Amino acid sequence: MNSVYFFFSGFDWQQTLSCFWILFAVLDILGSIPIIMRIRERSGGIHLRKTMIAVSVIMLTFLFLGPSLLRLFSIDIPSFVVAGGIILFILGLEMILDVNIFHISLDNDGMASIVPLAFPIVSGTGTLIALLALKAEYDTINILCAIWANLIFVYGVIRYSAWLERTLGKLCVNIIHKAMGIVILSIAVKLLKTHLLV
Helix, strand or coil: CHHHHHHHHCCCHHHHHHHHHHHHHHHCCCCCHHHHHHHHHHHCCCCHHHHHHHHHHHHHHHHHHHHHHHHHCCCCHHHHHHHHHHHHHHHHHHHHHCCCCCCCCCCCCCCCCCCCHHHHHHCCHHHHHHHHHHHHHCCHHHHHHHHHHHHHHHHHHHHCHHHHHHHHHHHHHHHHHHHHHHHHHHHHHHHHHHHHCC
């Protein structure tokens, strides 16, 4: 009982909000609407439940077991965060400059709801790296709340992706995509500054 109280006592609205926006920027689910639509067209449909289960399992597993996996390979968290910062920096540039550095194949054998949608489009390398970086800075309860809030948002966007694309228009989706790229670039610079200058 005391351990449960201790876990929830770390809850902080400001931390949760910060974690939410960082994950929201990295997930870039609104900017992924055109990709989601292409997957839906090519695969004949998306199994939303499978996608959400896969995304949840991947993110929660990496949140709780990520540090242990790093220790298994004798990698310390600061080194991983710096490496992650570099990847986030490249990802941000990719989004802003509209170039393809990370190539994602949409051709598969009916597993589009999990690969590539759940991984790596929704919960890709950038998301996993962001989770580890957040774990080094914020309490776990706040990261968990931010994850669940983002998962609800991801669910809504995937489910209503066709309507959102029609409503927002391709130009608006592209602007959001580039804006999220700037946010990711800023996060990457902050991570590199923090962990390279210690």
